[in-house]
Amino acid sequence: MDSPAETPDQPFRSHPVSFVRRGSRLQGRRREAWDDLAEQFLVAVPRVADADTSVAPGFVLDVDAAFGRSAPLVIEVGSGLGEAVTHAAELEPDRNHLALEVYRPGLAQTMLRISQRGLTNVRVAQVDAAAAFAGMIPASSVAELRTFFPDPWHKVRHHKRRLVKEDYVELAARVLAPGGIFRLATDWSSYAVQMRTVIGASGYFENLHDGERTGADSPLTQVWESGVESVVGGAPVREGKDPVSTGNTGVNEGVDTLGGWAPRFEGRPLTSFENKALTAGRMVFDLGYRRR
Ligand SMILES: C[S@@+](CC[C@H](N)C(=O)[O-])C[C@H]1O[C@@H](n2cnc3c(N)ncnc32)[C@H](O)[C@@H]1O
Known part of the structure; x- marks a missing residue:
């Protein structure tokens, strides 16, 4: 497969974004962490x-200069409070780890973790990953590109705000080197199916677990069997409203014959997001692909 065409710089916010602006005020330890550690760990991004x-048109990051060395680059998108990226950086000292996140308090917390663990191979950037x-x-x-538990945007009219859709897959294909690995995880079956569908259809990626975990072994079949996703936060989905899941939300409504789900990625620590999902009885879907 050829490389996707270079994506032209897009005017800022011409498209729906995958995040909402949450409080960006920093207080206490996070304020101090930002003030003390940004110079060391935060990548400076020129803005629109x-x-x-945003990212100013024409800006290209000198990755080796940002890390002070040349090493294979791993990017985590939507790194939240930094649990996964700091864990990965500890496990993989010979790789450079870059966390992209829009939520400033999360980035402050991540820098605090980096500093507390004495890690030298992590950098963070406050930026919309698509930009x-x-x-x-x-x-x-x-x-390697990692996107764990992106915001699910449940309502059908909000699906256009989901991060992992056709344009993101194109962009992932642009930045990944041939042979590079694309890992994803989500705790919502409709998003998992969307990921499997759009990445598969793109032609840029080979599923590392093609055809694995079908039928009763599939987490999708298990979600359908349990009906767990027809309940959100303990409240049943109201009749006549869009189902949260794939439409097969009722008990025994379907069997997933395609599979293609990865085993749980060992390098992914249990974060508070995943923990909440598991406590609510939801399944976690892992996916793993190789850039052709
Ligand atoms: C549901 S949280 C999951 C956080 C983390 N991956 C975890 O598992 O704990 C999704 C995160 O993605 C971030 N996010 C959403 N859209 C983004 C984008 N376009 N670029 C960078 N980060 C984004 C949000 O700010 C949020 O922190």
Whole structure:
């Protein structure tokens, strides 16, 4: 498969974004962490009109300079409070780990973790990953891309805000080197199916677990069997409303014959997001692909 065409710089926010602006005020230890550690760990990104998740047109990150060394690059998108990226950086000292996140308090917490663990191979950037992948991250520069528990955007009219859709898959294909690995996880079956569908249809990726975990072994079949996703936060989905899941939300409504689900990725620590999902009885779907 050929490389996707270079994505032109897009005017800031011409498209629906995958995040909502949550409080960006920093207080206490997080404020101190930002003030003390940003110079060391935060990548400086030139902006469009001071919009703090944007990337100025034409800016390309000098990745080796940002890390002070040349090493295989792993990017985590939506790194939250930094549990996974700091864990990965500890496990993989020979790789450079870059966390992209829009939520400033999360980035402050991540820098605190980096500093507490004495890690030298992690950098963070406050940026919309889609904007970063369109130009700031050099093409074919990434050895591994991780997107764990992206915001699910349940309502059908909000699905266009989901991060992992056709344009993101194109961008992932742009930044990943041939042979590079694309890992994802979600705790919502409709998003898992969307990921499997759009990545499979793109032609840029080979599923590392093609055809595995079908039928009764599939987490999708198990979700359908349990009916767990017809309940959100303990309240049943109201009749006549869009189902949260794939439509097969009732008990014994379907069998997943396609499979293609990865085993739980060992490098992924249990975060508070995953823990909440498991406590609510939801399944976690892992996916793993190789860039062709
Ligand atoms: C549901 S949280 C999961 C956080 C973390 N991956 C975990 O498992 O604990 C999703 C995160 O993705 C971030 N996010 C959403 N859209 C993003 C984007 N376009 N670029 C970077 N981060 C994004 C949100 O701010 C949020 O912190």
